[in-house]
Amino acid sequence: MSDPVMFTLDPSEEVTHWYNIVADLPTPPPPPLHPGTHQPVGPDDLAPLFPMELIAQEVTGERYVEIPEPVLEVYRQYRPSPLYRARRWEQRLGTRARIYYKYEGVSPAGSHKTNTAIPQVYYNVVNGTTRLTTETGAGQWGTALSYACSLFGAECEVWQVGASYDTKPQRRTLIEVFGGKVHRSPSRLTEAGRAFPADHTGSLGIAISEAVEMAAKDEGAKYALGSVLNHVVLHQTVIGEEALRQLAKAGETKVDLVVGCAGGGSNFAGLAFPFLREKLAGTQDPRILAVEPTSCPTLTRGEYRYDFGDTAGLTPLMKMYTLGHDFVPSPIHAGGLRYHGMAPLVSHAVHEGLVEATALHQRECFEAAVEFARTQGVVAAPESSHALAQARREALAATDEQVIVIGLSGHGLLELGAYESFLAGRLEDDVLSDADLDAALAGVPTI
Numbered sequence: 545m546s547d548p549v550m551f552t553l554d555p556s557e558e559v560t561h562w563y564n565i566v567a568d569l570p571t572p573p574p575p576p577l578h579p580g581t582h583q584p585v586g587p588d589d590l591a592p593l594f595p596m597e598l599i600a601q602e603v604t605g606e607r608y609v610e611i612p613e614p615v616l617e618v619y620r621q622y623r624p625s626p627l628y629r630a631r632r633w634e635q636r637l638g639t640r641a642r643i644y645y646k647y648e649g650v651s652p653a654g655s656h657k658t659n660t661a662i663p664q665v666y667y668n669v670v671n672g673t674t675r676l677t678t679e680t681g682a683g684q685w686g687t688a689l690s691y692a693c694s695l696f697g698a699e700c701e702v703w704q705v706g707a708s709y710d711t712k713p714q715r716r717t718l719i720e721v722f723g724g725k726v727h728r729s730p731s732r733l734t735e736a737g738r739a740f741p742a743d744h745t746g747s748l749g750i751a752i753s754e755a756v757e758m759a760a761k762d763e764g765a766k767y768a769l770g771s772v773l774n775h776v777v778l779h780q781t782v783i784g785e786e787a788l789r790q791l792a793k794a795g796e797t798k799v800d801l802v803v804g805c806a807g808g809g810s811n812f813a814g815l816a817f818p819f820l821r822e823k824l825a826g827t828q829d830p831r832i833l834a835v836e837p838t839s840c841p842t843l844t845r846g847e848y849r850y851d852f853g854d855t856a857g858l859t860p861l862m863k864m865y866t867l868g869h870d871f872v873p874s875p876i877h878a879g880g881l882r883y884h885g886m887a888p889l890v891s892h893a894v895h896e897g898l899v900e901a902t903a904l905h906q907r908e909c910f911e912a913a914v915e916f917a918r919t920q921g922v923v924a925a926p927e928s929s930h931a932l933a934q935a936r937r938e939a940l941a942a943t944d945e946q947v948i949v950i951g952l953s954g955h956g957l958l959e960l961g962a963y964e965s966f967l968a969g970r971l972e973d974d975v976l977s978d979a980d981l982d983a984a985l986a987g988v989p990t991i
């Protein structure tokens with residue numbers, strides 16, 4: 545029999561619970577603080593923005609949270625996502641490493657974002673929310689939320705980062721196909737947006753401020769965030785839980801390296817935290833590695849401090865690696881990795897030495913992604929290409945039989961403009977200067 549390269553799961557092996565890393569961390573992560581009082585935020589502070597179940601998930605210490613049946617039903621449209629062995633790429637690299645990738649590009653939105661959009665909209669709708677507001681950077685989150693709103697019957701309003709709105713009209717159209725409404729951020733509809741000129745290229749921080757402001761103003765509206773928060777990370781753990789089961793089916797019980805790209809940290813944590821549970825329990829000892837772009841080097845050059853999640857300072861203060869909430873990253877192609885902060889849970893794990901981080905230039909990432917496309921047939925999202933490039937480095941350096949698991953967070957079929965620039969030799973690597981970094985960090989509150 546020939547060796548299989550694709551691993552799925554039987555219905556009886558379905559993942560029915562999300563995994564909460566907080567239950568197993570050696571030290572508790574620092575709590576979020578109220579932006580005005582600097583006291584730990586309570587459920588009442590978050591109630592204008594999120595329904596009770598999500599607030600409860602944000603603060604829970606429970607190890608496993610059951611996935612509601614209506615959410616499982618929608619997950620079954622595209623889950624389990626496949627785990628592949630990248631045999632052709634291994635051969636091209638001439639490595640002895642066994643490389644697996646967990647592919648989230650099969651979801652309706654083409655990325656892992658649907659994994660949290662579905663439960664977020666579900667919990668909102670059962671609690672009477674009729675309208676959800678959000679931001680989107682590259683467009684994947686807006687697409688995922690728009691689709692989930694269409695399934696559960698809620699309105700969806702998306703503030704899309706100006707640079708992305710201007711250059712990625714197809715992303716906007718996809719959100720509209722699923723029924724969502726799109727505004728260019730900074731918009732004229734909010735105070736947070738009007739603080740910037742209308743032609744400003746925008747940032748995720750500004751778009752978040754706009755969406756939060758709108759939700760806070762409207763009784764029936766709530767806000768949804770596509771990354772960073774504990775409940776988002778929780779929902780994404782379906783990725784890692786499936787991967788562990790699929791790897792077992794592939795005959796792999798010990799993984800040497802888990803690698804994923806990190807923007808706000810959710811797809812990385814979703815894959816990595818179930819592996820971190822095994823590491824903490826002593827059943828496996830993988831290195832766990834987050835990869836970010838050199839132009840938005842939150843984990844590798846940011847500071848571990850309390851900072852706001854948005855530009856206007858409307859969100860709670862979170863202890864995280866940050867480049868400063870005023871930071872506006874250069875417009876690299878991996879739009880989903882252009883965020884000034886990092887999930888507090890990922891930040892904590894890095895700070896405690898449980899997770900490593902590294903940063904790569906975009907050209908190396910596209911090189912790896914093109915090689916991957918030519919051997920595996922998958923055009924990776926520019927974000928995911930960071931994980932591919934780092935895995936490539938590790939595989940080339942491996943002298944023995946290593947098992948590498950890559951989080952391939954999405955496909956790049958709507959990002960062909962970026963591939964075109966790369967193939968034409970027009971893509972530049974850019975580095976964040978110390979002066980720009982210091983200027984951005986100067987705006988972080990001192991607590």
Ligand SMILES: *Cc1c(COP(=O)(O)O)cnc(C)c1O
Pocket residue numbers: 654655656657684685770771772805806807808809810811812880881925927928953954955
């Ligand atoms: C949004 C996005 C990311 C970055 O977000 P995380 O929260 O860090 O996962 C990475 N890859 C893809 C394909 C995305 O859509």
